[in-house]
Amino acid sequence: MPGVPERIDGLLALLKGVGRLEEPVEQALRAVPRHDFIPALALVPDEEGLRAVNRDADPDGWWETVYADVSIVTQLDDGATAFSAVGSGGVVRLPAGVDYTSSASAPSTVVGLLNLLDAEPGHRVLEVGTGTGWTAALLSRLVGDGGLVVSVEIDPAVAEQAAKNLTAAGHDRVRLVVGDGTGGHPEDGPYDRVHVTCGVRTVPQEWVEQTRPGGVIVLPYVPGFGTGHELRLIVTPDGFAHGRFSGFASYMMMRSQRTPAGVLSYTRDHQATTTEVDPRAIGHAPAGADLAVAARTGLYSRTLIWDDAYRLWVYEPGTCHAAAVTWTEGRRDIEVRQYGDRPVWDEVVDAYFQWVGWGQPGRGRFGMTVAPDGQRVWLDEPSRTIG
Incomplete structure (x- = not known):
């Protein structure tokens, strides 16, 4: 089994391959091994859900995970649900209403912010x-x-x-x-x-x-x-x-800033219409579009994907204002179900095409000013506020 120095070398090589790694941060990563901060039993998100890693039952798998570029979940449900309650090996299915609430962030994510911090x-x-x-x-x-x-x-x-x-x-x-x-x-x-x-x-x-x-x-x-x-x-x-x-x-x-419970339910009254705008165009849009839409509307989004369908939810948290926009393979009509009296889908579409009209600026052209009276997102320079 590779030793700790070899594992750290492998992780650093991986991090250098996916982005910059400033010299002081690299030296800090060498001096502060990640394994000293990872519990013996933890959960790792993957394509199938969550995978348990157990140092006692599978030490090789645990060490490999610790020095991979992955986040490692260390707490569930603000501590109300113990890992032992969901199993200690293989793929883990969390009970309804249980989510992960603390983790060791992926090394590339940690490095990104430390580089910026300087x-x-x-x-x-x-x-x-x-x-x-x-x-x-x-x-x-x-x-x-x-x-x-x-x-x-x-x-x-x-x-x-x-x-x-x-x-x-x-x-x-x-x-x-x-x-x-x-x-x-x-x-x-x-x-x-x-x-x-x-x-x-x-x-x-x-x-x-x-x-x-x-x-x-x-x-x-x-x-x-x-x-x-x-x-x-x-x-x-x-x-x-x-x-x-x-x-x-x-x-x-x-x-203190978790998303308040939104009303996303087919059981409420809604208005059914159609749209010519494919929700995938907005759901898969570049980061610059996400910033523009968020700043212009203040709305939230989430996606649901099936083998033959794609649904984009846009909603105002804590209210009944929401829209479910569904593309289905083989159907010409794109269904919109609008809840509440705020036309949230129309607002998102307008903001998205405004971003298109600006020339589709990327993430790096956007910025923020934080002032005593609030925060403002801008494009190119602080005087050009967009939200």
């Missing part, structure tokens, strides 16, 4: 979302293990295990705080860097206020429509933060 020795860092503690340890390696990293975790059980992981790995100078990271942690600010490891739809102004002018905030922006996006913001002396979107980002949502 943390240097001596920087004071606020991390929002401790998780297993791996990224907190990596940050500590990047800035110096002198108590410069403050990591806030909302879940006490997750924080307790992270503390054990960090202590065992020799990074006990990281300051762990149990609480809601939405408000940051002003007691130890101001910070040079803010590193967010959970999906965010609305950037809290507190993070801007607790960052020095010239400081950097990196986060996964997950507006709810389509894909998620890496966002790097720079704070200015006037209390604003400006930045652009770069790559793809996939993270579990911050608990």
